[in-house]
Amino acid sequence: MTPAIADPTRPVVRVDITENEDVVVVRQRAREQGRRAGFSLLEITKLVTAASELARNTLEHGGGGYAELEVCIDGIRRGVRMRFVDEGPGISDVEQAMRDGFTTGKGLGLGLGGSRRLVSEFAIDSAPGSGTRVTVVRWK
Amino acid sequence: MDRIPILRMGRTLLVTVQVDMHDQLAVRLLDDLTEMITKTRARGVLIDISALDMVDSFIGRMIADVAATSRILDAQTVVVGMQPAVAITLVELGMELPGVRTALDVERGMELLNDAGDR
Numbered sequence: 307m308t309p310a311i312a313d314p315t316r317p318v319v320r321v322d323i324t325e326n327e328d329v330v331v332v333r334q335r336a337r338e339q340g341r342r343a344g345f346s347l348l349e350i351t352k353l354v355t356a357a358s359e360l361a362r363n364t365l366e367h368g369g370g371g372y373a374e375l376e377v378c379i380d381g382i383r384r385g386v387r388m389r390f391v392d393e394g395p396g397i398s399d400v401e402q403a404m405r406d407g408f409t410t411g412k413g414l415g416l417g418l419g420g421s422r423r424l425v426s427e428f429a430i431d432s433a434p435g436s437g438t439r440v441t442v443v444r445w446k
Numbered sequence: 447m448d449r450i451p452i453l454r455m456g457r458t459l460l461v462t463v464q465v466d467m468h469d470q471l472a473v474r475l476l477d478d479l480t481e482m483i484t485k486t487r488a489r490g491v492l493i494d495i496s497a498l499d500m501v502d503s504f505i506g507r508m509i510a511d512v513a514a515t516s517r518i519l520d521a522q523t524v525v526v527g528m529q530p531a532v533a534i535t536l537v538e539l540g541m542e543l544p545g546v547r548t549a550l551d552v553e554r555g556m557e558l559l560n561d562a563g564d565r
Binding site for chain 2: 326327329330333334337347348350351352354355358359362406416417419420421423424
């Protein structure tokens with residue numbers, strides 16, 4: 307992942323994810339950050355949709371956690387970085403979990419694989435018993 | 447309790463989604479619509495999503511479930527007003543909503559349902 311530096315003039319926004327309505331709050335914050343980064347409507351829509359999928363994963367599979375969203379810069383590029391953190395059961399086979407259609411919950415299995423297609427960079431750090439941390443960046 | 451209102455116009459049910467839906471609200475809408483189709487013997491369901499600025503896999507599945515359920519109950523579902531950015535994102539996400547009829551706006555959606563009712 308590009309060592310993008312956070313924009314010091316823009317603070318990190320943190321959203322706790324403990325219930326359904328919090329997923330909606332994450333979407334709203336993602337939209338705001340996308341606007342601050344100067345994203346187009348389509349870029350914002352993709353960012354917000356990815357945020358929604360990942361926040362739902364944090365809630366459904368991680369048992370809740372939090373999200374951090376910030377505008378980041380790399381040279382003249384601007385983007386939005388989003389981090390989703392939970393202390394849930396973790397994922398034993400990350401590669402399998404990334405595959406479309408793989409699901410352990412009631413969803414469609416498009417959460418991880420689908421959201422990866424909507425962002426520029428995607429990193430996942432997870433192991434059984436040690437929670438899951440997903441970090442994504444979408445560049446303008 | 448939050449609920450999305452369902453209007454009845456003849457034998458068509460009209461739903462305008464105007465809020466950023468959380469998952470339980472979407473599930474409740476599916477339940478309410480299913481009940482209303484049976485109760486009112488509706489032949490058509492028109493869902494206007496022009497105010498939705500994103501549709502993720504959960505809401506997408508809810509839409510597909512409404513269409514599938516109403517078909518079994520002998521009613522047609524038409525989804526109208528999807529914003530272009532939402533449509534592009536849905537396809538990239540991997541959801542193409544097979545089996546869901548769509549129209550550009552409410553007027554054309556009503557035409558589709560009326561045509562289907564005449565047959």
